[in-house]
Amino acid sequence: MGIDATGTDGVNAIEVRNLVKHYPHGTRPALRGLSLQVAKGEFFGLLGKNGAGKTTLVSILCGMLDEYEGTAAVAGCDLAQGFDPIRSRIGIVPQNLALYEDLTPRENLAYFGGLYRLQGAVLRERVAECLRMTNLEARADTRVSRLSGGMQRLANLAAAMVHKPEILFLDEPTLGIDVHTRKDIIGVLAQLNRQGMTLLFTTHYMGEVQDYFSKVAIIDEGALLAQGSIPELRAAYPRCRDLEELFFTLTGGYDKDDEAAPAAFPGKGGPA
Amino acid sequence: MKHATTQPLSAIVIKDLLCLCRDKAGLTVLFVMPLALLLVMALVQNAVISSGPRSVRSELLVVDGDGGALAAEIIGSVSSNAYYTVRREMGGGTPTPEEARRAVLHGDIHACLIIPRGFSDASDPVPSLEVILDPTLPGALREGYLNMLSRLVLLHEVRATFQAMGVEVPAGVDDAGRYGGLNVRIEDGTFAGRKGSDMPTVTQQNVPAWTMFAMFFIVVPLATQMIRERNDGTLRRSLVAPVGYVSLVSGKIIVYGTVCAAQFILLCAAGMTVLPWFGLASLTLGAHPGAIVPVVFASALAACGFGVLIGTVARSHVQASSFGAVVVIILAAIGGVMVPVYVMPHYLREFSVISPLSWGLNAFLDVFMRGGSLGDILPETCGLLGFFVLTFTSAILHRKRCGR
Numbered sequence: 076m077g078i079d080a081t082g083t084d085g086v087n088a089i090e091v092r093n094l095v096k097h098y099p100h101g102t103r104p105a106l107r108g109l110s111l112q113v114a115k116g117e118f119f120g121l122l123g124k125n126g127a128g129k130t131t132l133v134s135i136l137c138g139m140l141d142e143y144e145g146t147a148a149v150a151g152c153d154l155a156q157g158f159d160p161i162r163s164r165i166g167i168v169p170q171n172l173a174l175y176e177d178l179t180p181r182e183n184l185a186y187f188g189g190l191y192r193l194q195g196a197v198l199r200e201r202v203a204e205c206l207r208m209t210n211l212e213a214r215a216d217t218r219v220s221r222l223s224g225g226m227q228r229l230a231n232l233a234a235a236m237v238h239k240p241e242i243l244f245l246d247e248p249t250l251g252i253d254v255h256t257r258k259d260i261i262g263v264l265a266q267l268n269r270q271g272m273t274l275l276f277t278t279h280y281m282g283e284v285q286d287y288f289s290k291v292a293i294i295d296e297g298a299l300l301a302q303g304s305i306p307e308l309r310a311a312y313p314r315c316r317d318l319e320e321l322f323f324t325l326t327g328g329y330d331k332d333d334e335a336a337p338a339a340f341p342g343k344g345g346p347a
Numbered sequence: 348m349k350h351a352t353t354q355p356l357s358a359i360v361i362k363d364l365l366c367l368c369r370d371k372a373g374l375t376v377l378f379v380m381p382l383a384l385l386l387v388m389a390l391v392q393n394a395v396i397s398s399g400p401r402s403v404r405s406e407l408l409v410v411d412g413d414g415g416a417l418a419a420e421i422i423g424s425v426s427s428n429a430y431y432t433v434r435r436e437m438g439g440g441t442p443t444p445e446e447a448r449r450a451v452l453h454g455d456i457h458a459c460l461i462i463p464r465g466f467s468d469a470s471d472p473v474p475s476l477e478v479i480l481d482p483t484l485p486g487a488l489r490e491g492y493l494n495m496l497s498r499l500v501l502l503h504e505v506r507a508t509f510q511a512m513g514v515e516v517p518a519g520v521d522d523a524g525r526y527g528g529l530n531v532r533i534e535d536g537t538f539a540g541r542k543g544s545d546m547p548t549v550t551q552q553n554v555p556a557w558t559m560f561a562m563f564f565i566v567v568p569l570a571t572q573m574i575r576e577r578n579d580g581t582l583r584r585s586l587v588a589p590v591g592y593v594s595l596v597s598g599k600i601i602v603y604g605t606v607c608a609a610q611f612i613l614l615c616a617a618g619m620t621v622l623p624w625f626g627l628a629s630l631t632l633g634a635h636p637g638a639i640v641p642v643v644f645a646s647a648l649a650a651c652g653f654g655v656l657i658g659t660v661a662r663s664h665v666q667a668s669s670f671g672a673v674v675v676i677i678l679a680a681i682g683g684v685m686v687p688v689y690v691m692p693h694y695l696r697e698f699s700v701i702s703p704l705s706w707g708l709n710a711f712l713d714v715f716m717r718g719g720s721l722g723d724i725l726p727e728t729c730g731l732l733g734f735f736v737l738t739f740t741s742a743i744l745h746r747k748r749c750g751r
Contacts (some may be wrong), residue, residue, distance in 0.1 A: 137587050138587060139587070162587065163588075165587070166587075173580030173581045173584040175366060176579075177365070178366065178369075182362070185358070186361070187585075187588065188358075189354060192354045192589070194354050218369075234584075238588075
């Protein structure tokens with residue numbers, strides 16, 4: 076079945092088939108024949124260790140990388156035909172804090188909103204709404220460099236949603252922040268998802284997120300290990316108590332540098 | 348769906364303007380540094396290259412061991428010269444010839460004239476005047492001393508010859524316009540007989556020179572900003588939006604081009620108000636000041652194009668700031684910013700034509716000093732615009748090729 080490039084209803088928000096990506100100086104492919112689908116309105120979790128290929132996949136889907144093999148479609152548009160048709164329909168929350176640190180959250184949002192051709196009262200309303208949703212109103216006029224790490228992450232999220240994208244890509248948006256701020260971010264995302272936005276969320280902190288995911292894909296070394304809803308995966312792996320345990324089971328233990336690894340696991344190979 | 352390009356561009360301009368305004372170090376480099384350089388270099392150069400009566404004259408230590416009429420005549424002639432000051436004392440007393448020689452050797456004084464005993468007497472042979480010059484003296488100053496003294500001696504001999512023949516000395520024999528009976532007309536070169544500046548001044552040389560330097564020095568903050576955006580992810584994020592790299596860069600060119608225009612206005616204002624406080628001539632804009640506008644516009648674009656190219660090609664802040672700054676300093680040096688081109692050796696003067704700073708400086712000087720109008724500055728202006736096209740295009744192509 077080919078990629079449907081017409082963008083009509085019933086088409087997956089994201090559809091990837093046999094995606095392969097080689098970096099010039101890489102020892103192995105970053106993506107090895109990866110295939111997955113994300114339906115419209117899903118809150119989709121993409122789980123993987125460091126170096127599994129999550130950021131590479133997101134970069135391809137956001138048009139940041141254009142040399143790859145296989146097929147990829149976003150919002151029904153085949154990326155091989157060009158990325159311009161979907162630019163205004165997607166947003167990205169990058170892993171790095173991609174904000175202007177000398178500007179305030181309000182100014183950052185006004186800038187990014189302006190890039191999407193929002194202006195005047197419409198822009199001001201959207202900026203105010205995003206600041207309200209992320210609880211940044213009180214610090215909206217403080218320079219980003221002077222905000223706490225958690226508030227910077229919230230501002231990073233707000234900048235991605237100012238133009239109301241249909242699909243939002245989030246590349247480890249809760250990296251390095253405290254539990255309370257993570258909860259705030261997840262709460263905002265859940266609200267966006269209820270409003271119909273499709274979310275592709277990459278992470279390796281899955282404890283507080285798994286209750287929100289409508290579907291999950293687990294990848295490792297560029298290949299898909301498992302995909303499905305949480306109940307489906309539980310049914311397929313009944314010995315795993317939760318998503319985290321399933322993740323460790325499928326990926327063969329934990330990164331020795333990974334802080335999220337539970338102390339109970341003895342090491343690579345994990346419990347049966 | 349058609350997308351208007353002005354809305355993203357205005358958002359980009361506002362963003363870059365805010366970032367620049369909050370970069371205190373960058374603002375210091377852009378505005379304070381050129382002012383300081385203008386003031387210091389104008390004062391330093393004033394004594395060396397200004398062509399009119401100056402507030403600082405060259406000193407000549409005179410040791411008069413003769414005390415006669417001829418010695419007095421020579422000392423009087425030097426004293427009446429607008430460019431030299433006669434000094435008769437040193438260390439609170441009258442120096443001996445040996446002390447005078449030592450003072451020159453130690454660099455305490457640039458030149459001394461020793462008039463020996465018996466110089467004014469009509470003895471045979473006439474004792475020689477001794478002129479001691481500091482060996483580190485620049486050639487032009489050295490020749491100035493020697494020419495001044497030679498002329499004094501020659502005029503004395505001419506008068507003595509007429510007197511020995513019993514002929515009245517003709518009036519105006521020391522007139523600068525008469526050389527051996529030939530009439531010589533001296534005038535300042537201007538375009539097609541138009542009136543230029545009355546006299547080239549240090550101010551008229553240094554204001555446009557340091558303006559060009561300041562404009563091209565925006566390479567440092569501009570390129571640094573571009574690299575910061577590349578490294579922190581804001582560029583990649585911006586490019587996900589429906590806006591192209593050319594638009595993102597064009598916003599920067601608008602902001603930094605405006606900064607270049609502001610630099611020009613600031614330095615002109617300093618030339619008209621601040622430099623006169625220090626005894627320097629006030630800046631005048633020539634007979635056709637409107638011709639300055641295209642020069643400023645083209646120079647600003649050329650500087651921004653260079654900054655964009657460095658910002659695109661350089662991989663780090665260190666590369667951008669150090670490489671960009673060094674290139675600008677070299678182009679400024681060979682372009683006549685630090686030292687006027689006409690005092691450079693011939694082979695360096697040939698190199699000056701490759702420097703876009705030289706083109707801009709020449710265009711400014713055409714307007715300020717040579718009465719140039721729009722047509723006269725066209726070659727340099729076109730050269731600067733061509734430089735902008737070349738650098739900007741190179742930056743875009745480099746980005747497309749390398750994806751950076």
